[in-house]
Amino acid sequence: MNNLNSRFSLLSLDPTIIQKCIHCGMCLPSCPTYQETKIERNSPRGRISLMRAIAEKRMDLTELFAHELYFCLGCLACQTACPVGVDYKTLFEASRQDIEKSQILNNPLRQIARTALIRFLFRSSFRLRTFGKMLRVYQSIGLDRLVPYLPFIPAKLKDMMAQLPPIASHFSSELIQPRETPFHTKVRWKVGLLTGCVQDLVYSKINRDTVDVLLYNGCEVICPPHQGCCGSLHAHNGELKTAQLLAQKLMDAFPLNELDALITNAAGCGSHLKHFSNLFPPGTPWRKKAEEWDKKVFDIHEWLVKIGFSKPKLTDTSQPQPVVTYHDACHLCHGQKIKNEPRIILNSLPFIRFVELEESDHCCGSAGIYNILQPEMAHKLLNKKIAKIKQTAASILCTANPGCLLFIEKGLKKQQLNIQTVHPISLLAQWYKMANPGEPTPQKNQEKLAIPK
Amino acid sequence: MVSKEPTDEALRSLIDHFPKSSLLISKEDLIPYSFDATATFYQPPLAVLFPSSIADIQWILQWAKANHACILPRGSGTSLSGAVVPQKNSIVLSMAKWNKILEIDRNNLTILVEPGVTTQSVQEEADKLSLFYPPDPGSYKISTIGGNVGHNSGGIRGLKYGVTRNYVLGLEVILPTGQLLWLGNKCMKDSAGYSLKDLFIGSEGTLGIVSKVLLRLIPKPQERQVILASFSTLEAAAEATSAIINAALIPSALEFLDRKTIDCIEQYNPAGFPKESEAVLLIESDGHPQAVRDEIVCILKVLQLYNPLDIKIAEEPKDQEQLWKARKVAFSALARKAPTVLLEDITVPRSALAEMIRKIQQISSQYGVEIAVYAHMGDGNLHPVFLADEQNEDLMEKVYRAMKEIFLYAIKLGGTITGEHGVGLAKKEFLAYQYNKEEFQLLKSIKKILDPDNLLNPGKIFD
Ligand SMILES: Cc1cc2nc3c(=O)[nH]c(=O)nc-3n(C[C@H](O)[C@H](O)[C@H](O)COP(=O)(O)OP(=O)(O)OC[C@H]3O[C@@H](n4cnc5c(N)ncnc54)[C@H](O)[C@@H]3O)c2cc1C
Ligand code: SF4
Ligand code: SF4
Numbered sequence: 080m081n082n083l084n085s086r087f088s089l090l091s092l093d094p095t096i097i098q099k100c101i102h103c104g105m106c107l108p109s110c111p112t113y114q115e116t117k118i119e120r121n122s123p124r125g126r127i128s129l130m131r132a133i134a135e136k137r138m139d140l141t142e143l144f145a146h147e148l149y150f151c152l153g154c155l156a157c158q159t160a161c162p163v164g165v166d167y168k169t170l171f172e173a174s175r176q177d178i179e180k181s182q183i184l185n186n187p188l189r190q191i192a193r194t195a196l197i198r199f200l201f202r203s204s205f206r207l208r209t210f211g212k213m214l215r216v217y218q219s220i221g222l223d224r225l226v227p228y229l230p231f232i233p234a235k236l237k238d239m240m241a242q243l244p245p246i247a248s249h250f251s252s253e254l255i256q257p258r259e260t261p262f263h264t265k266v267r268w269k270v271g272l273l274t275g276c277v278q279d280l281v282y283s284k285i286n287r288d289t290v291d292v293l294l295y296n297g298c299e300v301i302c303p304p305h306q307g308c309c310g311s312l313h314a315h316n317g318e319l320k321t322a323q324l325l326a327q328k329l330m331d332a333f334p335l336n337e338l339d340a341l342i343t344n345a346a347g348c349g350s351h352l353k354h355f356s357n358l359f360p361p362g363t364p365w366r367k368k369a370e371e372w373d374k375k376v377f378d379i380h381e382w383l384v385k386i387g388f389s390k391p392k393l394t395d396t397s398q399p400q401p402v403v404t405y406h407d408a409c410h411l412c413h414g415q416k417i418k419n420e421p422r423i424i425l426n427s428l429p430f431i432r433f434v435e436l437e438e439s440d441h442c443c444g445s446a447g448i449y450n451i452l453q454p455e456m457a458h459k460l461l462n463k464k465i466a467k468i469k470q471t472a473a474s475i476l477c478t479a480n481p482g483c484l485l486f487i488e489k490g491l492k493k494q495q496l497n498i499q500t501v502h503p504i505s506l507l508a509q510w511y512k513m514a515n516p517g518e519p520t521p522q523k524n525q526e527k528l529a530i531p532k
Numbered sequence: 533m534v535s536k537e538p539t540d541e542a543l544r545s546l547i548d549h550f551p552k553s554s555l556l557i558s559k560e561d562l563i564p565y566s567f568d569a570t571a572t573f574y575q576p577p578l579a580v581l582f583p584s585s586i587a588d589i590q591w592i593l594q595w596a597k598a599n600h601a602c603i604l605p606r607g608s609g610t611s612l613s614g615a616v617v618p619q620k621n622s623i624v625l626s627m628a629k630w631n632k633i634l635e636i637d638r639n640n641l642t643i644l645v646e647p648g649v650t651t652q653s654v655q656e657e658a659d660k661l662s663l664f665y666p667p668d669p670g671s672y673k674i675s676t677i678g679g680n681v682g683h684n685s686g687g688i689r690g691l692k693y694g695v696t697r698n699y700v701l702g703l704e705v706i707l708p709t710g711q712l713l714w715l716g717n718k719c720m721k722d723s724a725g726y727s728l729k730d731l732f733i734g735s736e737g738t739l740g741i742v743s744k745v746l747l748r749l750i751p752k753p754q755e756r757q758v759i760l761a762s763f764s765t766l767e768a769a770a771e772a773t774s775a776i777i778n779a780a781l782i783p784s785a786l787e788f789l790d791r792k793t794i795d796c797i798e799q800y801n802p803a804g805f806p807k808e809s810e811a812v813l814l815i816e817s818d819g820h821p822q823a824v825r826d827e828i829v830c831i832l833k834v835l836q837l838y839n840p841l842d843i844k845i846a847e848e849p850k851d852q853e854q855l856w857k858a859r860k861v862a863f864s865a866l867a868r869k870a871p872t873v874l875l876e877d878i879t880v881p882r883s884a885l886a887e888m889i890r891k892i893q894q895i896s897s898q899y900g901v902e903i904a905v906y907a908h909m910g911d912g913n914l915h916p917v918f919l920a921d922e923q924n925e926d927l928m929e930k931v932y933r934a935m936k937e938i939f940l941y942a943i944k945l946g947g948t949i950t951g952e953h954g955v956g957l958a959k960k961e962f963l964a965y966q967y968n969k970e971e972f973q974l975l976k977s978i979k980k981i982l983d984p985d986n987l988l989n990p991g992k993i994f995d
Contacts, residue, residue, distance in 0.1 A: 095871065098871060099867070101569060101571065101864065101867045101873065102567050102568065102569050102609070103569045103610065103671070103863065103864045103867075104569060104608055104609060104610045104671065104674045105671070105673070105674070105861065105864050107608065107674045108650075108652075108673045108674050117582075117626075117628040117629045117631075117648075118556070118561070119561075119564035119565055119580075119609070120556075120560055120561050120564050122564070124564065125563075125564030126564075128563050128564045128566070128567070129560055129563055129564065132563050137563075138559060138560075138563065141559075141560060143558055143560040144560055147560065161864070162797075162800045162801075162861035162864035162865040162867075162868075163864050163865070163867040163868055164799075164800065164868055
């Protein structure tokens with residue numbers, strides 16, 4: 080595994096990656112943490128200079144450096160802005176990997192939280208779903224509303240419990256069959272759908288909408304139940320081994336050779352799913368398979384625009400058109416460079432009026448589990464985002480990542496703003512249904528589901 | 533010169549005086565302040581201070597004097613001359629958080645700002661009132677007004693509108709002695725005595741610390757059009773430029789990019805530059821709509837005489853913006869080409885442009901050193917960019933010799949070794965070629981009068 084580990088360690092990284100930064104500062108205006116503090120250490124240029132100092136053995140990996148790398152959102156806005164083409168993502172992941180290996184940040188509480196979350200919960204789809212079910216019960220009987228008033232629960236724990244997302248009434252496997260085939264049109268493509276883990280527990284409806292949209296566009300959909308986490312959380316948090324394991328499991332779940340594409344609708348997962356090959360050493364069978372895999376992964380917006388999605392005509396235009404705006408999830412616009420496609424889709428919807436959001440590609444503060452680890456900075460960024468959303472006078476905010484959806488939704492609620500948060504694909508699905516009233520969802524019930532209880 | 537390290541006791545008094553949030557001393561905080569955008573210079577400071585009042589600055593100046601340290605005022609550190617690379621025992625005085633817009637005077641068309649305000653913020657503030665702040669260095673999104681004053685920065689509109697100096701009406705300055713001065717006023721004319729204010733503009737933080745800047749704004753031009761003309765040789769583009777100037781046409785911008793630069797820009801973000809040409813000119817005309825139309829017609833006529841391969845006109849603001857955005861990333865984008873890029877900054881009289889460009893090409897092949905060129909051509913301000921590699925000593929030696937020859941040739945043509953980036957550390961060695969002994973001594977004696985203890989940014993411009 081030497082070859083691979085070198086990619087994930089500052090000390091053995093190809094020096095040209097790190098030397099590429101010329102300190103020009105062109106990335107600074109786009110960096111949310113620098114914009115808030117104006118301190119160089121909190122800027123991409125500053126962070127890269129520290130990475131370089133470590134790589135060149137002018138500095139040890141220190142606790143402050145480690146904290147700095149967890150203060151960075153990993154939003155990759157700097158990478159988009161950098162005219163030189165510095166690969167910040169690789170530097171960032173290598174740094175976090177080194178930090179975890181060094182155990183410099185270890186303390187009992189962090190250990191427990193990380194083990195519980197990253198090593199235990201998000202490692203197994205069974206555990207995650209079981210946890211989801213428990214949470215669902217807890218929320219459905221209203222216990223979550225009671226907790227803030229219970230005196231015996233410590234404030235810190237109450238805060239954490241308040242961060243828990245509302246669990247959907249059904250998981251994806253209860254809404255989507257392992258194979259669905261369009262009946263109203265001939266099959267043009269065969270695609271796999273990645274259901275994600277957070278998306279599966281919280282926004283399974285978006286997964287269902289995605290399947291509907293794919294079916295409307297002539298795609299047969301293969302969707303293995305209980306897919307689990309793709310490992311993006313682990314890779315971004317320096318847990319390389321687990322990330323590898325989860326990637327292998329996921330690749331094994333799909334009949335890769337039969338598929339034209341693998342579709343993901345969650346920005347964060349997508350930017351990881353497209354680079355599975357980075358996780359495996361060159362020349363190994365897993366690397367080969369991952370390379371095949373990488374070529375086939377498409378974000379749903381990207382795929383729809385690529386295949387020329389159908390734009391049904393709307394008959395009734397007398398309805399008032401709600402104003403819709405769009406927030407670019409970092410991992411879609413910076414991570415995957417997908418900016419136009421969601422706009423093409425939204426602009427094609429005649430029953431809404433699309434308005435651009437100012438600074439739409441600035442991070443909302445959600446950034447994986449950043450909002451839990453760095454609540455102060457996360458909320459500063461969220462408030463900025465909400466102020467911009469208010470300026471658009473939109474009644475619907477679209478974004479394509481479960482983390483952003485959850486975080487922004489929460490922020491809007493807290494400010495008692497009546498603005499809905501929706502995945503662009505759900506709007507498109509709604510449109511297909513409106514344009515084809517009376518028609519059932521365009522699927523053949525080919526395989527009966529056997530849902531494990 | 534500064535030599536002795538401050539004692540532990542002195543450091544303790546420094547740490548005790550300022551709150552933790554405004555004084556950074558950890559190595560993780562100092563390393564990111566050890567460089568600017570100039571390749572090859574590196575030296576961590578002793579500490580970084582974010583002052584919150586004039587009194588803070590006066591205190592730190594006194595402390596520095598008492599403890600043989602020195603003070604380095606800093607904006608965003610985008611300097612391209614090593615001017616904000618610390619010397620030993622420097623306290624970096626970061627003005628980045630001192631960034632409020634204090635007053636906009638609509639009656640006098642002025643704006644009063646703190647030095648940490650970015651150039652872009654001033655432009656945007658002016659724009660809100662349909663006014664215009666023309667200086668716009670390529671780094672405008674991040675460079676600060678304090679830094680612009682420090683380097684007398686120019687930009688693509690220098691040709692018609694001038695540089696930072698032409699817009700500074702007043703400065704609040706703290707001298708190294710701690711004395712606070714207000715220089716200048718809101719008057720458009722002022723002939724009272726020596727222009728002290730002008731002494732500080734372009735002084736690279738060596739004479740005083742700028743704490744407020746009063747800037748002049750002008751009405752926003754109603755109309756703008758941009759010509760993109762491409763040529764099969766660099767000289768043809770240079771000759772066309774000289775001809776435009778000779779015809780007494782002064783467009784608002786006249787920029788030049790060679791093939792290497794265009795290739796890199798297109799790699800970063802395709803802006804639609806022509807694929808075949810060796811050089812392009814980007815020419816902007818602005819002002820009254822009729823005047824713009826007339827000027828464009830005249831410029832096109834001149835351009836036709838130099839066999840352009842293609843000419844396009846961008847009338848839509850969106851297309852113009854795309855071209856200017858592309859132009860402004862030229863330097864950083866060129867860094868794609870080589871491990872180390874050294875950007876130089878010479879200016880020659882505009883009639884000598886073609887000759888200077890020919891010489892750069894000749895020097896490039898003579899030394900076997902790859903040199904890209906882009907330029908504020910209308911100003912005669914050329915940026916030869918050396919594509920080098922720090923690890924290759926042999927190559928670096930050749931680069932250095934080629935560079936020196938280019939400077940000497942520019943001076944021979946009646947030019948200067950820096951048009952906008954300043955001398956800093958990078959070019960102090962070459963300054964002596966441009967000034968004679970007496971002149972050089974005069975420069976030094978000005979520093980001596982204002983900064984007798986050599987506290988402010990010592991070792992920059994000259995030793
Ligand atoms: C990509 C890129 C493009 C550029 N394009 C241009 C261009 O087109 N034209 C151009 O002229 N330059 C250009 N530059 C150079 C640089 O951006 C300018 O010199 C700019 O004005 C520096 O601003 P700054 O805030 O970064 O200042 P800094 O680099 O921090 O400081 C510059 C100088 O000013 C002094 N200084 C800063 N603040 C104060 C203060 N408050 N009081 C006293 N002295 C102070 C410093 O000591 C230093 O000597 C470019 C640089 C880059 C990286
Ligand atoms: S990833 Fe985001 S927060 Fe981190 S350095 Fe880049 S722009 Fe800043
Ligand atoms: S990361 Fe890129 S844009 Fe930022 S300072 Fe380095 S080279 Fe410049």
